[in-house]
Amino acid sequence: MNIGLFGYGKMGKMIEQIAQQRGHSIVAKVDVGTKEADYSKMDVAIDFSTPDAAYQNIITCFENKVPVISGTTGWLERYAEAVKHCQEKKGAFIYASNFSLGVNLFFELNEQLASMMSKLEQYSVSMEEIHHTQKLDAPSGTAITLAEGIIEHSSYKTWKSETADEKSIPITSKREGAVAGTHIVSYESEVDKIEIKHVAHNRKGFALGAVIAAEWIQGKTGVFSMKDVLNLS
Numbered sequence: 001m002n003i004g005l006f007g008y009g010k011m012g013k014m015i016e017q018i019a020q021q022r023g024h025s026i027v028a029k030v031d032v033g034t035k036e037a038d039y040s041k042m043d044v045a046i047d048f049s050t051p052d053a054a055y056q057n058i059i060t061c062f063e064n065k066v067p068v069i070s071g072t073t074g075w076l077e078r079y080a081e082a083v084k085h086c087q088e089k090k091g092a093f094i095y096a097s098n099f100s101l102g103v104n105l106f107f108e109l110n111e112q113l114a115s116m117m118s119k120l121e122q123y124s125v126s127m128e129e130i131h132h133t134q135k136l137d138a139p140s141g142t143a144i145t146l147a148e149g150i151i152e153h154s155s156y157k158t159w160k161s162e163t164a165d166e167k168s169i170p171i172t173s174k175r176e177g178a179v180a181g182t183h184i185v186s187y188e189s190e191v192d193k194i195e196i197k198h199v200a201h202n203r204k205g206f207a208l209g210a211v212i213a214a215e216w217i218q219g220k221t222g223v224f225s226m227k228d229v230l231n232l233s
């Protein structure tokens with residue numbers, strides 16, 4: 001598979017390593033200042049760029065008939081537009097706030113737990129996410145996906161950063177050193193606390209998941225998720 005990388009930062013470099021180990025070639029590295037890219041050589045584009053850059057990168061790929069795997073977070077207010085564009089162009093698209101297998105299992109566990117806890121009024125939910133100090137967006141895309149999973153299976157209506165009323169899920173964002181990504185969902189009552197936690201030790205899991213998604217989307221048309229790729233539901 002010939003891969004075009006959009007964003008050649010921490011994730012772009014990790015994806016290059018994993019993709020080459022799996023026998024793929026990197027045919028373009030598009031980053032700030034790249035004048036032009038040859039889309040005709042790309043079987044797939046993998047975008048891990050910035051919240052400001054992702055949407056335009058994705059749309060340009062659809063226009064050039066290149067399937068897109070996007071892991072960039074912080075641009076989701078334009079996700080519906082990107083989906084519409086993909087459908088109009090009969091393209092192929094997967095966005096995931098987190099591509100690691102572990103976190104995608106954690107998403108399933110979170111939904112099951114939310115479903116059980118929704119019957120117990122004495123517990124209040126809250127969330128904490130911890131990332132490295134270079135991260136541009138907060139809360140993390142993964143925390144937002146976790147909050148959406150809880151909202152789907154409970155009476156909570158929204159999420160909010162830091163403080164929250166009883167109808168919204170409070171999310172605390174911490175930025176520390178080089179932390180790859182930690183997410184904790186807690187349910188607290190007057191007498192006890194239940195927590196589920198995912199800790200990424202490094203970025204390899206995210207990169208492997210993105211390359212597996214790129215392999216999976218070959219020959220397909222439509223908008224998919226990691227649930228489709230991993231056959232999770």
Ligand SMILES: NC(=O)C1=CN([C@@H]2O[C@H](COP(=O)(O)OP(=O)(O)OC[C@H]3O[C@@H](n4cnc5c(N)ncnc54)[C@H](O)[C@@H]3O)[C@@H](O)[C@H]2O)C=CC1
Nearest residue numbers: 007008009010011031048049053071072073097098099206
């Ligand atoms: N979905 C997932 O599994 C994961 C998502 N991420 C997300 O991926 C994104 C990138 O993360 P990192 O690699 O850690 O950040 P990074 O800051 O190391 O790399 C981003 C790169 O994008 C480049 N860039 C800026 N404008 C661009 C443009 N117009 N076109 C192409 N590239 C451009 C920057 O110069 C930089 O090299 C972030 O939004 C992060 O939250 C990170 C890890 C896992």
Ligand SMILES: O=C(O)C1=N[C@H](C(=O)O)C[C@H](O)C1
Nearest residue numbers: 073097098135140141142181
């Ligand atoms: O910026 C990061 O590093 C990460 N971003 C993603 C997110 O916002 O959830 C995924 C992972 O946690 C690492």
